[in-house]
Amino acid sequence: MTTPNPEAPPIQAQGLHKTYKVGFWFNRTVRALQSMDLRVDAGQIYGLLGPNGAGKSTTIKILMNLVRPSGGTARLFGKPVEDAETRRLVGFVPENPAPYEYLTGREFVTLAGQLAGLSGHELDGRVTEVLGAVEMAGAEKLQIRRYSKGMVQRVALAQALVSRPKLLILDEPTSGLDPLGRRQIRDLILAERQKGTTVLFCSHIIPDVESLCDRLAVLVGGRRVREGSVQELVSAQASAMEVVVEGMNSEQVRGLGIPLESVQALDGRVMLQVADVDSQRLLGSVLGAGGRVNRMQPARFSLEQLFMNALKESGRASSVGGEINT
Numbered sequence: 001m002t003t004p005n006p007e008a009p010p011i012q013a014q015g016l017h018k019t020y021k022v023g024f025w026f027n028r029t030v031r032a033l034q035s036m037d038l039r040v041d042a043g044q045i046y047g048l049l050g051p052n053g054a055g056k057s058t059t060i061k062i063l064m065n066l067v068r069p070s071g072g073t074a075r076l077f078g079k080p081v082e083d084a085e086t087r088r089l090v091g092f093v094p095e096n097p098a099p100y101e102y103l104t105g106r107e108f109v110t111l112a113g114q115l116a117g118l119s120g121h122e123l124d125g126r127v128t129e130v131l132g133a134v135e136m137a138g139a140e141k142l143q144i145r146r147y148s149k150g151m152v153q154r155v156a157l158a159q160a161l162v163s164r165p166k167l168l169i170l171d172e173p174t175s176g177l178d179p180l181g182r183r184q185i186r187d188l189i190l191a192e193r194q195k196g197t198t199v200l201f202c203s204h205i206i207p208d209v210e211s212l213c214d215r216l217a218v219l220v221g222g223r224r225v226r227e228g229s230v231q232e233l234v235s236a237q238a239s240a241m242e243v244v245v246e247g248m249n250s251e252q253v254r255g256l257g258i259p260l261e262s263v264q265a266l267d268g269r270v271m272l273q274v275a276d277v278d279s280q281r282l283l284g285s286v287l288g289a290g291g292r293v294n295r296m297q298p299a300r301f302s303l304e305q306l307f308m309n310a311l312k313e314s315g316r317a318s319s320v321g322g323e324i325n326t
């Protein structure tokens with residue numbers, strides 16, 4: 001068996017397709033991924049952001065060789081995802097991890113360390129180290145069935161870290177956690193990056209993606225609809241102006257017949273966003289209608305707006321409104 005190439009990108013996938021057969025006779029097809037490209041370079045924290053059913057877990061399962069793609073190629077450190085040697089370099093936390101609940105946290109992490117080939121003092125020392133890193137040292141002797149969801153998530157992260165992976169793959173690592181639990185997991189991910197670990201995680205929690213990721217891909221309906229750094233993606237959106245109008249109400253502003261991206265009534269004023277190309281026409285129309293323009297500046301977009309725009313373009317905004325967690 002050839003060894004993985006540490007110089008190769010930790011993750012490289014091209015043209016991934018995945019269809020699942022569903023229904024009693026398996027005669028219907030669900031398309032989970034279409035033409036998905038992904039490249040994650042060493043040391044990056046990379047996020048897959050998307051609503052429910054976007055194909056995030058399917059991507060991760062393909063990379064972990066848990067699901068076979070219907071088309072395309074996926075490589076880890078330059079090797080096909082089936083390569084067992086390469087998988088030793090990867091720590092994985094699945095969505096809703098379900099560790100053996102009658103083991104204690106320490107026993108579970110020790111088992112993971114043994115499976116990764118550690119033994120003796122090295123194993124003991126490493127287990128103590130990772131349980132300390134995830135702040136579970138005080139609860140390591142409790143059976144996992146007594147753990148809260150946040151504690152399960154942290155012990156699952158400890159099992160992923162015990163082998164000192166070069167690549168961490170985390171499926172929804174902060175979902176279902178309270179703000180403190182989310183913060184702890186985020187800090188752990190950042191601490192891993194400090195040590196040079198590459199991290200891929202998927203989420204539908206926009207602030208987590210925004211605060212953690214060097215780069216991200218937005219997936220909608222199995223397709224990658226945006227890719228880049230948070231900065232690049234957000235500034236690529238900034239082709240709108242934010243305008244504050246006085247002396248008119250929202251209905252009057254809407255009645256000017258200029259397409260507006262948003263309209264918000266404030267105390268005696270109206271704040272709106274208009275595409276850059278329409279802004280001068282809006283200015284003229286407001287003045288012509290007896291209103292005043294109190295402020296006009298380039299709009300600052302957030303990742304949340306980018307996400308909503310990506311959903312709108314894909315015709316998914318209304319169906320996923322309740323699933324976006326900000």
Ligand SMILES: Nc1ncnc2c1ncn2[C@@H]1O[C@H](COP(=O)(O)OP(=O)(O)OP(=O)(O)O)[C@@H](O)[C@H]1O
Nearest residue numbers: 020022030032050051052053054055056057058059
């Ligand atoms: N084993 C399976 N059999 C049939 N369909 C599946 C299977 N796994 C996923 N799907 C379907 O594939 C699509 C993508 O699912 P996937 O779990 O990858 O999305 P996701 O972005 O991770 O969503 P979530 O945020 O809800 O976990 C969905 O329509 C889902 O119903």
